[in-house]
Amino acid sequence: MFAGIIVNSESIALDKIFTYKVPEDLEDKLKIGQIVNIPFGRGNKLVMGFVYSINNEIQSDYNKIKSIHSIKIVEETFTEDNINLIEYIKENYLSTYLEALKLFIPTGILSGARRKTKMVLYTGKALDDKYDKDPYKSIFNLIKFNEGKFIKNDICQRLNISTSPLNTLIKHGYITAGDKVVNRYNTREYEAYLKKDLSEAQKDVFNEIILGENNVYLLKGVTGSGKTEVYMNLVEEYMKRGKSSIVLVPEIALTPQMVERFKGRFGRDIAIFHSRLSDGERFDEWYRVKEGKAKLAIGARSALFLPFSNLGLIIVDEEHENSYKSESDPKYHIRDIAVFLSKNNNCRVVFGSATPSIESYHNARNGEYKLVQLNNRIDGATMPLITLVDMREELKNNNRSIFSKQLYEEINLRLSKKEQIILFLNRRGYSTFVSCRKCGFVFKCPNCDISLTYHTNGRLICHYCGHQEGSRNTCPKCSSSYVKYFGVGTEKLEKEINKTFPSARTIRMDFDTTRKKDSYEEIYKTFKNGKADILLGTQMIAKGLDFPNVTLVGVISADLSLNLPDFRASERTFQLITQVAGRAGRDKKLGKVLVQTYTPEHYSLQLAKNYDYEGFYKDEIKIREFMSDPPFSKIMLINLSSEKEELLINKSNDVAIHLKKEYKSDEFSILGPSPCIIGKIKSMFRWQIIVKGNIANDTAHNIKNSVYNLIKDVYNDIRINIDINPNNLL
Incomplete structure (x- = not known):
């Protein structure tokens, strides 16, 4: 008996399956997915390995094959059913075996996490x-x-x-x-969340998904149209059939509300899985699913890899969100994984959004997904009126405040009516950069090519590497005292609100206020229970949250996302404006949305103002096709970084010259090399090469191998980062 073993090493050279003999005393015990101790290398040092396959025949020389030493962890961390998905991830995202299989392993198990x-x-x-x-x-x-x-x-x-x-x-x-x-998981009782009668439109969507012939559905439903109630009915139906379900949310901030509703409906036997849990909590939730004690999981991206044995339904809420694309290896996209599982596990997949990604809507228009729609809010609620406020006119009228005159008046009106307000600003901190007005010097991070952000604790902080330094009142370049703080972050916005509306009870939700465990839930409960009048924050407040008493939403600056150097900038701006607008007027009270901008004429803002997704898609898809951007092509981003700038530039040029010579094709083009938009992060200079077009998987693997071979002589000095269809090109 022989076992195929993946060695627990991140070395690219060891990314293969090694064959080991299975000792007789382990033949009845060894299973795929177990972690074993194996002798490895010339010194036969004992290292950890993962059992990837078990065979009775081999083609190697029997006498040269080493034997497994012992079983280290008895739990099967992945199963034979997961092998196809591991192979798919390795093939499509250029990952190693180890990177792919670790998606299925609960954090901490390798360092000894066990049941408490x-x-x-x-x-x-x-x-x-x-x-x-x-x-x-x-x-x-x-x-x-x-x-x-x-x-x-x-x-x-x-x-x-x-x-x-x-x-x-x-x-x-x-x-x-x-x-x-x-048990280290959430066992508390929640207030009952009673089942509601579905509207005719909701029933039509429910029946189409349950009875339809397709496996993958795109549910396009306006904000407040009752998508969550449809999700609950679908989960209930699959529970009746003895099937398990996974509900994915893009932000941990949305998890408390989703947990509150689903546990209120289905009881406590629901697994919650996201990165804010401790290793012990994640292990217990993983183990509970493995034992079949939880038939439903709610969580972020990683919840999709929980060990359900009878999966029937996958729901991806707010499917357009960036967080569904992994930024670390393997750089998979949840959308692709869910579609793969639908084919291999014969389960239903529902992608839900008020503003679907261009790629998903394109797939629906082409028949790859089945499109179902909810075009109206439930209970006759109307969509809030969106008004674009031209901040150039405010400047002409000598208003240099964060708040336009109209937003100021509307906030006062809502406060007088005891109604709640959400203010959205997608930038944390106090001032976004600090500069000398005399010589133009900008305080930058010494490790990154990015300006430092001023925070109210008196520190200048880099949001990329975490570098901190004290603020200074004199310019280090010209010694003048004309140092000024420019731009607005959520901290400054909070201070301005407290100054301008002193009677308002204000809470802030951003990365800085949600570092502690359960902080999301505490902020959510405070606002939900009416103990705060104004909720301000970054994009984590822009979607999914449902507060009946919110009647005003203010977008402080729509231009922050619009002016990013990225082909998805217009799409993300349209989505953000539409999503954050959807937080207003979700009950019987009318809602209003004010969007402050210096470019009100931009097509994404004009179409968002009218909730015209179809019009936006038609405009955007023409641009994508003309520029040969996704979904009409694939982008392979090759990022090279090093502390040695000259070496990096020389090697980047060598790689680009070789690739352009070796891989000439009418199917794709090779662009670069060029410095990344952010030229340095964490003391590492950054250059990139972009491959764009119809790139076959085998070609992508060959290009990857070529890059590693060309860098191998300076591998300790240059890091390689390769991404297929990245979230951005920064």
Whole structure:
């Protein structure tokens, strides 16, 4: 018996399957997905490996094959059913075996994460006359009526005694001790979230997804149209069929609301899975799914790889969001993984959004997905009126405030009516950059080619590498005192709100205020329960949240996303404006949205103002086709970085020259090399080469191998980062 083993090493040279003999004493125990100890290399050092296959025949020389030493972790971290997906990820995203299979392994298991237990007490044999008296009798009776609930300290504290009599009872068998698993996941009860009658439109969508012949659906539903209620009915239907479901959300900030609703409807047996959980909590949720004790998982991207054995439904809410594309290896996209699972597991996939990605809508128009729509809000609620406020006119009228006159008046009006307000600004910090007005010097990060952001704690912080330094009142270049803080971040916005509207109760939700565990849920509850009047924040407040008393949404600056040097800038601006606008007027009160901008004439803003997704798609798809951008092509981004700038430039040129010579094709073009838009991050200079067009998988792998071969002589000095269809080209 032989096993194919993936070695736990990130070395590209070791990215292959190694064959090992299976000792006779392990033949009945060894399973695919287990972690084993294996002798490796000339010194036969024991290293960890993952059992990837088990065979009875091999083509290698039997005598040269080493044997597995022992099984290190008995739990099957992945199964034979996962192998096809691992191979798919390796093939389509240029990943290694190890990077792909680690998607299925709960964080912490390699470093020893296990189920947590505690020693609890039970009664043993009946007390005889010698011990049928206090304190022995009190101890025995307390445990008798609370079998398996108390540890030693609980008993001693309750009865205010020492451990001596308790140890005596244990010694003579009157009390026994045993291990009990401690669950490290959310078991609290939630307020019941009653099932609602579906509207005719919701019923049509539900029936189409349940009864239709397609496996992949795009649910395009305006904000407030009741997509979540459709999701719940779909999950309920698949539960009746004995099938499991996964509901994915793009932001951890959305998880508390989704958990509240689903646990309120279906009870506590729902697994929650996202990066803010501890290793122990993630392991327990993973184990609960593996044991079949949870039939539904809610979470971020990683929840899709939980070990469900009978998966029937995958729901991807807000499918257009960037966070569904992994930025670390393997750089997969949830959309592709879900479609792959629909074919291989014969499960239904529902992509939901008010503003679908151009790629998804294109797929729906071409028949790859089945399009279903909810075009109206539920209960007759109307879409809020969106008004574009030209900030150039505000400047002409000598208004240099963060707030336009109209937004100022609307905030005051809502505060007087005891209604709630959401203010959106997609930039954290206090001032976005600090500059000298005399010589133009900008305070930049010494490690990154990016300006430092001023925060109210008096620190200048780099949002890329975390570098911090104290703020200064004099210019280090010309020594003048004309140092000024430019731009607006969420901290400055909060300060201006407190100054301009002193009676308003304001809370802020951004990366800085949500570092602590459960901070998302605390902010969400505070605003939901009416304990704050204004919620301000970055894009984490722009989608999914449902607050009936919010009647005003203000977008402080729509131009931040519009002016990014990226072909998706217009799409993201349209989506952000439409999504954040959808937070207003979700109940019976009318909503209003004010969008402050210096470019109100831009087509994405004009079409967002009228909720004209179809018009936006038609304009945008023409530009994409003309420029040969996705979905009409594939982009392969090759990023090279090094602390040695001259070496990096020389090697980038060598690589580009070789690729252009070796891979001439009418199917794709090779662009560059050129410096990245952000030329340095964390002391590493950055250059890039872009391959754009119809790139076959085998060609992409050959290009990757060529790049690594060309860099191998300076591999310790240059890092390589390759991404297929990246989120951005920064």
